[in-house]
Amino acid sequence: MLEDIYQLLENNFQETVQIRRHLHQHPELSFEEVETPRLIAEFLGNLGIDIRTGVGGRGVVGCIRGEKPGKTVALRADFDALPLQDQKNVPYRSKVPGKMHACGHDAHTATLLSVAKVLQEKRHLLEGNIVLIHQFAEELVPGGAKAMIEDGCLDGVDAIFGTHLWTTIPVGKAGFTSKAIMAAADRFEVEIIGKGGHGAMPHETIDPIVIGTNYVQLLQQIISRSVSPLDSAVISVGTFHGGDAFNIIADQVSITGTVRTFQEETRKAVQVKMEAILRTLCESAGASCHFRYQPGYPSVINHEQETSLVQSAAKEILGEDHCFITEPLMVGEDFSYYLQEVPGAFFLTGAGNIQSGAKYPHHHPLFDIDERAMLHAGKILAAAAVRFLMEKSERK
Ligand code: NI
Numbered sequence: 126m127l128e129d130i131y132q133l134l135e136n137n138f139q140e141t142v143q144i145r146r147h148l149h150q151h152p153e154l155s156f157e158e159v160e161t162p163r164l165i166a167e168f169l170g171n172l173g174i175d176i177r178t179g180v181g182g183r184g185v186v187g188c189i190r191g192e193k194p195g196k197t198v199a200l201r202a203d204f205d206a207l208p209l210q211d212q213k214n215v216p217y218r219s220k221v222p223g224k225m226h227a228c229g230h231d232a233h234t235a236t237l238l239s240v241a242k243v244l245q246e247k248r249h250l251l252e253g254n255i256v257l258i259h260q261f262a263e264e265l266v267p268g269g270a271k272a273m274i275e276d277g278c279l280d281g282v283d284a285i286f287g288t289h290l291w292t293t294i295p296v297g298k299a300g301f302t303s304k305a306i307m308a309a310a311d312r313f314e315v316e317i318i319g320k321g322g323h324g325a326m327p328h329e330t331i332d333p334i335v336i337g338t339n340y341v342q343l344l345q346q347i348i349s350r351s352v353s354p355l356d357s358a359v360i361s362v363g364t365f366h367g368g369d370a371f372n373i374i375a376d377q378v379s380i381t382g383t384v385r386t387f388q389e390e391t392r393k394a395v396q397v398k399m400e401a402i403l404r405t406l407c408e409s410a411g412a413s414c415h416f417r418y419q420p421g422y423p424s425v426i427n428h429e430q431e432t433s434l435v436q437s438a439a440k441e442i443l444g445e446d447h448c449f450i451t452e453p454l455m456v457g458e459d460f461s462y463y464l465q466e467v468p469g470a471f472f473l474t475g476a477g478n479i480q481s482g483a484k485y486p487h488h489h490p491l492f493d494i495d496e497r498a499m500l501h502a503g504k505i506l507a508a509a510a511v512r513f514l515m516e517k518s519e520r521k
Contacts, residue, residue, distance in 0.1 A: 126250050127508055131442070133243040134503045141499050144168075145235035146217035152206030152224040152231070155262035155269075158183045161204045161234070165259045168238050172245045174257070181272030183261035188254055189245050195253025196517040198510045199279065201270075201287040201463060202237035203230045203263035212490040213482075227492040229290040229476060234259065236499045240507045253514040256282055258463075266421045268459035274466060283517070284431055285469035286509045287460050288502045292483050294475035296495035299439045299505065300451030301472045303432040307425035308359075308385040309392050310457025313399065315340070316415040317367075317407060321376030330374040331412050334367050337378040340406055341365065344382075347398045358395055359385040359455055385455045387424045423461040424453075428468040431509075434516070435470045438508035443501060456487075470509075474502040 134141075153161050162178060162185050169176045169187040176187045206226045211219035219225045226232075241257050258278050262269035279285070294300055317340070319331035344360045352358045360382060367378030384399075386392040400416045407414040439448045451473055460471045476498035477483050485491045 126247065127511060130243050130247060130507050130511065131504050133246065134239060134500060134507065137239050137242060138500055141235045141239040141503070142496050144238055145232045145496065145499060148204070148231035148234060149217050149226050150220045152219050152221055152226045154208055154224060155205040155265035156183070158205055158261045162259065162261065165204065165234065165238065169241055169257065172242055174241060174245055180278055181269060181274070181276040184269055184273040184276070184278065185259040186273070186278045187241060187257035187259075189241065189248050189251070189257070191251025191253050191255070191514065192249045193252040195251070195514050196283040197254040197256060197281050198513045199256040199258050199282045199285040199463075200237055200240065200506050200510055201258040201260055201285060201460065202233035203260045203269070204234045205230055205262050205264050207264055207488060209488065209490055213493055215493070225490070225492075227489060228264065228487045229494050230263065232290050232476070232494055232496070232499050233288070236503045236506070239499070240503045244507060244510065251511070251514060252518040255510050263459055268422060270459035270462040274462055279463065279466050282467050284513055285463045285467050286431065286435055286506055287463070287469070287471045288474045288506060289458065289471070290476035290494055290498045290502060291473040292477040292492065292494060293486065294473055295477050296475050296483070296498050297443060297501065298447045298449065298475035299443055299472055299501065300449055301432055301436040301439070301470070302451050302453065303427050303429040305387040305424045305426045305453045306451065306471055306473075307453060307458045307461070308387055308455045309424040310421040311384045311392070311396070312419045312421060313382055313384060314417040315380040315403060317378045317412055318414065319376055319410070319412040322374050324372040324374055327374060331410055332374050333378040333412060334375055336406055336410050336412055337365065337367060337380060340403060341380070343402050343406070344399065347395055347402070351394065351398055352391055356388055356391050358391055360395070360399070387453060389423065422457040422459045423465065425458050425461040425471050426464055427470045428464065431468050431513070432470040434512055435472060435505060435509040438512055439472070439505045442504045442508065472505075474498050474505065
């Protein structure tokens with residue numbers, strides 16, 4: 126059956142490319158998606174797949190019902206774009222100024238639609254159901270995943286699989302890990318309120334720039350002294366603003382930045398430490414402060430059994446030596462919420478190709494993919510779903 130499915134995906138590949146290029150030309154930003162979910166719903170509806178629209182806001186969920194009863198497995202693809210000007214010179218570049226599919230979510234969507242088409246055609250062979258989760262707003266916290274889960278997209282689902290196409294991995298390869306694959310991505314904002322004054326008379330002021338620069342130094346000490354060397358974390362200060370004139374001591378400084386962690390305990394500990402250091406520094410200097418910590422998505426933590434299932438499917442498709450254990454990435458992904466609810470695996474499908482120009486990192490104005498990655502991702506996702514249902518029915 127799997128060989129048949131692969132063949133059908135190959136036969137449909139031109140259509141997959143067309144869908145991706147159509148979406149690429151018509152990107153929609155997170156929480157503003159209208160035409161994209163409409164296109165998805167129409168495509169799935171035309172195949173005779175049961176769909177639910179407006180899930181959690183703008184999501185679309187389809188369900189392929191196998192002819193025999195069994196477990197239910199979900200596949201997820203996100204569909205939002207980014208506020209970026211497309212600078213590529215290709216016929217399918219974005220037609221919307223300032224908006225661009227610079228993360229490959231157009232390709233995720235086209236891939237899952239093609240997988241849906243083929244699995245719907247083969248549903249008489251399926252033991253169990255396949256839920257198709259087309260998710261809106263992955264790029265922008267709070268994201269679409271959480272809202273879709275609250276609206277029931279995982280009801281009755283036993284496992285979930287998803288992939289991200291990745292251009293720093295050459296097309297034809299795929300990366301897996303049974304542990305954390307993406308980090309928790311949080312944001313912080315700090316204000317230090319001192320007492321301004323003449324630059325010649327610092328003793329009459331409380332200098333927030335001196336406190337702030339100390340704080341920035343001490344933040345890195347949290348990483349080196351408070352986080353286990355076997356774990357990892359990043360604190361990066363992105364902005365530091367204060368002062369208006371060269372000879373005046375500022376009265377206020379504001380600092381913003383991002384924190385990336387994998388372990389929930391580390392995430393919490395870093396946050397607590399950041400606030401404690403700030404308060405101590407400010408208190409000892411007589412300054413006051415505000416500390417705001419905005420949690421982003423939790424880290425994406427894979428489940429072992431499902432990872433080994435999808436990895437062995439990928440080895441058959443891409444070849445043993447094209448599947449590797451990936452290091453975790455420090456970027457965030459709201460696939461984490463699905464994996465907090467049901468077992469599953471998220472993996473990276475290589476989409477890079479230096480010759481074809483698919484060599485830019487994600488969120489870059491020249492970002493593009495090698496479209497063959499969609500075929501690889503589609504085969505692996507379809508195989509994971511089918512194999513999951515088969516294995517579970519055998520165990521019954
Ligand atoms: Ni993305």
